[in-house]
Amino acid sequence: MKKTAVVTGAGSGIGRAVAQALMKDGWRVALLGRRVDALEETAAASPAQALVLGADVSQQADVIVAFERVQQDFGRLDLLFNNAGIFVPGVPFDELPLEHWQASVDVNLTGAFLCAQAAFKLMKSQSPRGGRIINNGSVSAHAPRPNSAAYTATKHAITGLTKSLSLDGRAFDIAAGQIDIGNAETDMVTKMKRGVPQANGEIAIEPTMSLEHAVSAVLFMAGLPLEANVQFMTVMATKMPMIGRG
Numbered sequence: 181m182k183k184t185a186v187v188t189g190a191g192s193g194i195g196r197a198v199a200q201a202l203m204k205d206g207w208r209v210a211l212l213g214r215r216v217d218a219l220e221e222t223a224a225a226s227p228a229q230a231l232v233l234g235a236d237v238s239q240q241a242d243v244i245v246a247f248e249r250v251q252q253d254f255g256r257l258d259l260l261f262n263n264a265g266i267f268v269p270g271v272p273f274d275e276l277p278l279e280h281w282q283a284s285v286d287v288n289l290t291g292a293f294l295c296a297q298a299a300f301k302l303m304k305s306q307s308p309r310g311g312r313i314i315n316n317g318s319v320s321a322h323a324p325r326p327n328s329a330a331y332t333a334t335k336h337a338i339t340g341l342t343k344s345l346s347l348d349g350r351a352f353d354i355a356a357g358q359i360d361i362g363n364a365e366t367d368m369v370t371k372m373k374r375g376v377p378q379a380n381g382e383i384a385i386e387p388t389m390s391l392e393h394a395v396s397a398v399l400f401m402a403g404l405p406l407e408a409n410v411q412f413m414t415v416m417a418t419k420m421p422m423i424g425r426g
Contacts, residue, residue: 184254185402186210186247188237188295189264191218193366194316197395198261203229205399210250212237212295213264237264237291247298256306259402260299262292263316265334267368270327270377281330288334289341296345296356303354310353310406314398315342319362319414319422326377339412346411355409357401362416363387364394378421389417 185202189195190211196218199209203226211219216234223230231253235242250257265288268280296313303311317338324332338358345356363372365388372386397415404410416422 182206182208183258184208184210184250184256185259185261186212186250186257186295186299187261187263188212188291190222191215193368194361194364194391194394194398195261195263196222197391198263198398199230200225201395201399202259202402207259208254210246210254212246237295238286240294243291243294243298247295247302251302256311257299257302258311260295260311260313261316261398261402262295262313264288264291264295265316265318265331268330270325272327273329276329284330284334288331289337292338292341296341300345300349300352300354303349304352310355312402312404312406312409313345313349313354313356314401315345315356315358317342317358317360317412319360319416321358321360322414323422326379342412346409353406355404355406357410358412359394359398359401359410360412360414360416361394361397362414362422363420364389364391364415364417366391384421386421387417387419389415 185207187195187199190199191213202209208229210231212233212235213219214236219232223232233246235246315338318335320332321335321339342358375383375385378384401410
């Protein structure tokens with residue numbers, strides 16, 4: 181029986197790369213995201229392995245319908261890569277619009293909760309029971325960048341969600357872990373090569389790493405038997421200025 185996965189935010193970046201790597205590895209993968217055209221581009225790498233599901237993860241009705249399709253088409257779910265997330269423009273804390281804060285919470289946190297809850301219910305009730313949930317936390321789950329309160333707060337909250345899932349999933353053979361990725365080369369990270377604000381107020385170019393390293397880390401976590409779990413993993417560009425004083 182082929183293993184099955186759901187990848188959220190599968191239309192670009194890390195989500196697309198992980199989804200395509202899973203399909204190449206023989207998994208059947210449900211691709212979730214708001215832009216169906218982008219999901220279809222992801223699916224084109226292995227169309228027989230892909231299930232395209234347009235969904236806004238911040239909307240409970242969309243998530244319920246998407247996971248019902250997963251159950252109908254796949255019969256079970258072995259893996260959720262909870263990856264969907266948004267960045268809002270960086271501004272001083274006292275100028276952060278409420279709507280930007282709310283949008284970050286809705287997608288980055290509530291979206292992760294809704295997808296994890298739907299996956300948990302499916303994994304708990306299926307036979308054989310169990311599965312794995314991997315949350316994409318980001319290095320912002322550990323340390324903030326300047327003017328990033330909304331994103332940083334949601335990613336710190338993902339760590340709490342991961343711990344709760346790990347604890348509550350034990351009784352049902354559901355393993356939960358978190359991967360925190362720093363400066364992997366995607367469209368969103370190209371600005372690092374031009375220079376980004378640092379904690380000391382300077383603008384500096386930051387080192388990046390190939391996206392392949394982040395993908396291989398996720399696949400390692402996903403490939404473990406359910407008796408083993410990577411609770412937290414950080415994979416980042418070696419020389420990025422995260423460790424130490426900014």
